Amino acid sequence: MDAFYAAVEQAAKPSLRGKPVIVGGLGPRGVVATASYEARVFGVHSAMPMAQARRLCPNAAYLTPRFGLYRRVSEVVMGLLRELSPLVEPLSLDEAFVDLQAGGAGGGAGRWPAGAARAVGERLRRDIRAATGLSGSVGLAGSKMLAKIASEQAKPDGLVVIPPGTERALLAPMPVRTLPGVGPATAQTLRRAGIATVGEIAEAGEAELVRLLGRAHGGALYAMAQGIDERPVVAERDAKSVSVEDTFDTDLTDRARIQAEIARLADRCVARLRAAGRSGRTVVVKVRSYDFSTLTRSETLRGPTDDPAVVREAAARLVEGVDTTAGVRLLGVGVSGLADFTQEDLFAQAGAAGLPGARPPEPAPPPAAGRAGSGRETEAVRHWLPGLDVRHTRYGPGWVQGSGLGRVTVRFERPGSPPGRVRTFAVDDPELEPSEPLPPWDGQVSEPAIRPNVMSSSEAGAPAPGTPSP
Known part of the structure; x- marks a missing residue:
């Protein structure tokens, strides 16, 4: 999925479409979870300190993550993937590997024709957009490593196929960090040996890589540098x-x-x-x-x-x-x-x-002051976080743009509506209540169209544009 968290926020909040949106921790020590493509133009990216993002893109909308909503959208996308094949390996809420051969939807046993694979990928992209209103990018290849690389090349909102036989030529100019398992320490070891690209890994030979990195790591990298990745798609990963x-x-x-x-x-x-x-x-x-x-x-x-x-x-x-x-x-x-x-x-x-000598159960502690919870807890604290959903008795559903000095600013709109009007209230206004988020397809599609589809990759998104001060 493309800039997933930010894209969900833009789809659910019509006034943010086409504007820079940044999602993440909003405190002084917060970090960016994802940034919309409009925010990335300013140099904002995931894992960046939020304070740095604010300096680079001061007019973006900065929003608190709504993980419950992101999971709902993710379940719809994963459902589409499972219609395509029983072997779906989610990597996160917005990215998964799919073994097309296990689904048998277009190629049966053996290799898939590139045309059949492309057709399934295009259909998947259409179905995702129809079901969620969001875009996803699809990479198709003969292995997990190459499919991941293809999906990154396809972003945003595209599809890339890596035909068999072209893998080594494609990988050769790429930096060594492209390969799975090459982190900063391994990259530094390779750089000291004069190896900076995947092609140079292949040229160095397996014996040299084993000498530098050890038998298991060196051998695996040599195979991957030649486009060989035998890792299977694993449908279930048991949480530890x-x-x-x-x-x-x-x-x-x-x-x-x-x-x-x-x-x-x-x-x-x-x-x-x-x-x-x-x-x-x-x-x-x-x-x-x-x-x-x-x-x-x-x-x-x-x-x-x-x-x-x-x-x-x-x-x-x-x-x-x-x-x-x-x-x-x-x-x-x-x-x-x-x-x-x-x-x-x-x-x-x-x-x-109630047996003698038993410990009485310890009651749960009250929520710490200054932290927003849900339901009555949120009502008592009256701490309205930017991006969260509210409902007003007279004005209906909306979302918090900002709060401070005893006031809260709300934009009243919903998915599928025109950009809404902004109103300001006292933080303890009895007519203003927290509410459940509306999915991005609300008001767009009567029912998510869950139809068969392909293998897709995604990334964390970015914060939203222009959150006005109260």
């Missing part, structure tokens, strides 16, 4: 852990606040665990200090659990043993050792039954 983390705008030093944040993160982690229908045996806490040094602590329970009280207590014990006096920049809570069943905590069971 579930975790959540937050970076704070200012370093935390207060122990009570740190414990409250750990408890809140533990509850979020368990909610995600339960949503996946899993339980876990090991609780992990991550602490990043003011100087970016990071440590983790873990505790293994007697059996798998999805009880929030059990995870909160374990996380609290773990963070209690960490020195946080110098300041904490990031906290995280995770659960690993996943299982599909739960061995209930005996003490928790005893507490629920």
Whole structure:
């Protein structure tokens, strides 16, 4: 999918279409999750510090991510891919590999004719646009590595086929970082040896690469430099852990606040665990200090659990043993050792039954001030984040453009409507409420057209343009 998060926001917010949009963390330490193509013209890209993005593109719309909505759109796209083949390997919400041969939709056994593959790819792109209103780019090739490269070349909103026999000529001038498994350290090792392109890797020979990088890594890179990638498309990847983390705008030093944040993160982690229908045996806490040094602590329970009280207590014990006096920049809570069943905590069971000597269940802590939640929690805090959905009793659905000084600015529009009018309210206006996001196809297509399709790649998008000050 093309600039996925930003594209979803532009499709759902008519006033942002054709304008620079940037999605990500909006605090002083936030980073860009994705930027629209209009914002990329100014040099903004994903993983860039948000403060730098604001300097490069001050008139963009800067929006808080709405991951629930992005997942809904992603499910529609992945459904189209699974109509094409049972072998679909999602890499993220907006990118996946599809094994066309397993689907047998156009080539049957053996190689696909390039024309048949192209026809399936074009049909996929049409179906994605019809179902979601968004564009995707498709790369078709004989291996995962080459299909990924083709999809990047196809961006935005295009299709590229790499015919068999052309792989080496295509790869030769590309930088070594193009190949999977070549990170900064490997690239530096190759550069010291005078190897800067994929063609030079192939010319160096397997023996030289094994000498430089070791047998496994050197041999794999030599094969890939010649266009050989035997990795299969894997339909199901079993998650090994579930975790959540937050970076704070200012370093935390207060122990009570740190414990409250750990408890809140533990509850979020368990909610995600339960949503996946899993339980876990090991609780992990991550602490990043003011100087970016990071440590983790873990505790293994007697059996798998999805009880929030059990995870909160374990996380609290773990963070209690960490020195946080110098300041904490990031906290995280995770659960690993996943299982599909739960061995209930005996003490928790005893507490629920009111047995003598049992621990009473620990109540969930109140939300930290200044953090937006959902439902009544959001209403109490009245912290309106740019990009989030609202509904007004008189004016209907809209989204927050900005807030501050006790006021909140809302643009009233919805997917498929003309650009809407902007109005400003007091942050505690009783007629203004948080609401569920409307999908980008709302008002566009009566029903997403889920029809068979191909293999697609995507990327994280960028923030939205021109968020006015309140």
